[in-house]
Amino acid sequence: MERLLVSNGLILDPVTQSVRTSSIYIADGKIIAIDYQPDGFQADQTIDASGLIVSAGLVDLCARLREPGLEFKADICSETRAAAASGITTLCCPPDTDPVIDEPAVVELIHRKAAKAASTLVLTLGALTNGLKGQLLSQMSALRAAGCVGISNGRNPVPNTLILRRAYAYAANCGLTVFIEPDDHWLSAGGCAHDGPVATRLGLQGIAVSAETVAISRALELILETGVKAHFGRLSSAHGVELIRRAKERGMDITADVAAHQLFLNEMDIGSFNSMCHVLPPLRSQRDMEALRQGLKEGVIDAVCSDHQPHDPDAKQAPFASTEPGISALETLLPLTLRLVDHQVVPTFSALSLISSRPAEILGINAGVLAVNRPADLCVYAPEQEWQLDPAAMLSRGKNTPFAGWHFSGKVRHTIIGGQVVYRT
Amino acid sequence: MIGQDSWNIQLDSNGRLKHFLTIEGLGSQILTEILDTAESFANVNEQRMKKVPLLRGKTIVNLFFEASTRTRTTFELAAKRLSADILNINISTSATSKGESLLDTLQNLQAMLCDMFIVRHCDSGAAHFIAGNVAPHISVINAGDGRHAHPTQAMLDIFTIRRNKGHDFGRLRVAIVGDILHSRVARSQIHALNTLNTGDVRVIAPKTLLPTDIEDMGVTVFNDLQTGIRDADVVIMLRLQKERMQGALLPSEHEYYSLYGLTEERLSAAKADVIVMHPGPINRGVEIESRVADGNRSVILDQVTYGISVRMAVMSMVLGRQPEPNESGAH
Known part of the structure; x- marks a missing residue:
């Protein structure tokens, strides 16, 4: 097995909150030593990380790869390469593929394709209900055995609350975490923008904050009763953050994340029907955006994810409501999160933990931590390197980003997964 | 085109009305100009010979993705009184949903070498979308888009x-x-x-x-x-x-x-x-x-009558402009 030396990098370890210039020694896919060279270690390959930051590889809680089902938009190979080039070493794919991830064969297909791409590691969430239709329980135990790290119904509704309660209870029975994208289908159906002044002015059908808060409240009650472990993904509103805060204060064992774009954009960015800002949940008010940032600062929100949704160009070429929602976001996860440091939302250590150790804990995987005996998944980036986002230069097949032309600092130079260098510039 | 922050996609670089998509963002000066111009056409409309040669040789397409009688016919009448050629195209949204995208439809119509699209569509923002995607010499008038503007x-x-x-x-x-x-x-x-x-x-x-x-x-x-x-x-x-x-x-x-x-x-x-x-x-x-x-x-009923004068005013202001250099060459 190859031995790799990452020498003289600035090592930022969010868990121990330490920073130092040091070297990392890697063999058999693991970090075997930090700082001190093990006896007899001879590197087959050396990466000179002088002046570069070496952090644990990033873990993305939600990225849609479009395979199987929508390969005309993107595929596992293209998107895992784009992820690796963005410092993401593990990502989690929600179950709303076509076919849906509701049987082991689909899980195996995705894992096989991901292994073949030999890039970012791909984890899967299984469907909570068969076909995500909200009626019958999926074979959760079999999905877990096939490798699903959790279970989710995505944004698909489970209309019958008794069925939802039973699904949560059964997930608890299988030891699976439920990943909830809180949305009351009937409150959001047909909507494409935050129900506020911008949607009113532009004549767009609004989605009220209650679409999120009603779903969170309903889920919280069922989590309390069933004891299932739960994670709330993609929060968008101040009231949503408040509900999670109160639940945590009462001692509930829940976690939450926010998509990076929700921390930098709000309803005003729709401007004059900019379809790149058509996302679900919608970009809400400035006040909501500030509350999401505050939630991160206070630890109410545990993690930041990309919520990557690559599209073909046609998907965004139509009047606003007729365009498909979502942002191609893998390549902006690290730079946007680092920008939270510039905006004094969180210090660098916390920023990195929001996209590495914290999501790894939520997924219950051995990743996201830079320590001896841990998997050698590393992201090596140049913190001061300035660059401008050009959609044409994106590696994802989806070029749909509202951040085109933005200036960022912090560029990934090397990505190492399991001791293998999978990306370098 | 889509991503551009285009409040004033409606105005050319001299601040003249190039498209008429929404009232928002237009100053009182332009609105007053429309009203005053309409006033002069109201006199034309009250005469026995109701036609003026202002837009002779121009081709206007009434592009209606949503049913309408009153708006479509008053636009048609307004175009005719300005001596323009007018084409009525009614495209039920079900036809576009059969496969042809809005963009494809537009490109096909654009190939007919017209000067103006008058558009009605059920989606808010459709007129902005069309204005942002047509050839530079074509003007767009919004005849109603979703809940957005008329x-x-x-x-x-x-x-x-x-x-x-x-x-x-x-x-x-x-x-x-x-x-x-x-x-x-x-x-x-x-x-x-x-x-x-x-x-x-x-x-x-x-x-x-x-x-x-x-x-x-x-x-x-x-x-x-x-x-x-x-x-x-x-x-x-x-x-x-x-x-x-x-x-x-x-x-x-x-x-x-x-x-x-x-x-x-x-x-x-x-x-x-x-x-x-x-x-x-x-x-x-x-x-x-x-x-x-x-x-x-x-x-x-006066509203209906005045509708013709106002639409004549908007059409003549938009098509009567001196075209800018970047709008030429398409014909």
Whole structure:
């Protein structure tokens, strides 16, 4: 097995909150030593990380790869390469593929394709209900055995609350975490923008904050009763953050994340029907955006994810409501999160933990931590390197980003997964 | 095109009207120019020979993705009176959903070498989308997009108000009554009235038919008709569509009429010289009593007549411009 030396990098370890210039020694896919060279270690390959930051590889809680089902938009190979080039070493794919991830064969297909791409590691969430239709329980135990790290119904509704309660209870029975994208289908159906002044002015059908808060409240009650472990993904509103805060204060064992774009954009960015800002949940008010940032600062929100949704160009070429929602976001996860440091939302250590150790804990995987005996998944980036986002230069097949032309600092130079260098510039 | 921050996609680099998509963002100067130009065409329309050669040789396409009679025919008449050639294309949205995208449809029509698209579409923002994606020499006029805007309707309403109430909008109280939530007409009227510094703009509707934060557009909200139309100079009624009962927005037409229907009796709360307007088509006995619709304070049919002059004004301003260098070469 190859031995790799990452020498003289600035090592930022969010868990121990330490920073130092040091070297990392890697063999058999693991970090075997930090700082001190093990006896007899001879590197087959050396990466000179002088002046570069070496952090644990990033873990993305939600990225849609479009395979199987929508390969005309993107595929596992293209998107895992784009992820690796963005410092993401593990990502989690929600179950709303076509076919849906509701049987082991689909899980195996995705894992096989991901292994073949030999890039970012791909984890899967299984469907909570068969076909995500909200009626019958999926074979959760079999999905877990096939490798699903959790279970989710995505944004698909489970209309019958008794069925939802039973699904949560059964997930608890299988030891699976439920990943909830809180949305009351009937409150959001047909909507494409935050129900506020911008949607009113532009004549767009609004989605009220209650679409999120009603779903969170309903889920919280069922989590309390069933004891299932739960994670709330993609929060968008101040009231949503408040509900999670109160639940945590009462001692509930829940976690939450926010998509990076929700921390930098709000309803005003729709401007004059900019379809790149058509996302679900919608970009809400400035006040909501500030509350999401505050939630991160206070630890109410545990993690930041990309919520990557690559599209073909046609998907965004139509009047606003007729365009498909979502942002191609893998390549902006690290730079946007680092920008939270510039905006004094969180210090660098916390920023990195929001996209590495914290999501790894939520997924219950051995990743996201830079320590001896841990998997050698590393992201090596140049913190001061300035660059401008050009959609044409994106590696994802989806070029749909509202951040085109933005200036960022912090560029990934090397990505190492399991001791293998999978990306370098 | 899509991503550009395009408030003023409507204006060329000299600040002249290139597209007419929404009232929002246009200054009172342009609105007044439209009204004054319409005034001059109103005289043409009253003559026996109703045609002027202003747009001879220009081709205008009425591109309607949503059914319409009044708006389409007044645009057609306006184009003909300006001596332009006009083509009517009705594309039901089901035809486009069969596979051809809006962009494909546009590119096909563009190949017919026309100068202007007059567009009606069920999606808010459709006219902006089209204006952002047509060849640079083509102008787009919005004839209604979703719930967003219907700027020529608003301008003909303003024209009607000006003819009846004079040029000083500052002393006027205007009440817009009905389904504000779904109304592109109301949104455009509100922008136009506020741009012209109207003293008091009110909307009157049940809570289920009011969009969130409508106050931000510069209106006072009333849920009660009686209070809302007190001392109004102008009352604009909006059409109530039957679909609204299905969406559980209202219990019944009857109950709506009992609360928000404009009757002679209720109208007595407004000023004695109030004018009553309606963009049509009217639902008699649902939003308005026949006695009011046909009464001497109603200017509903005048609105239709003025619609021709206002549309002539907009078309001639847009197509009568000196084209800019970046718009040439397509013909």
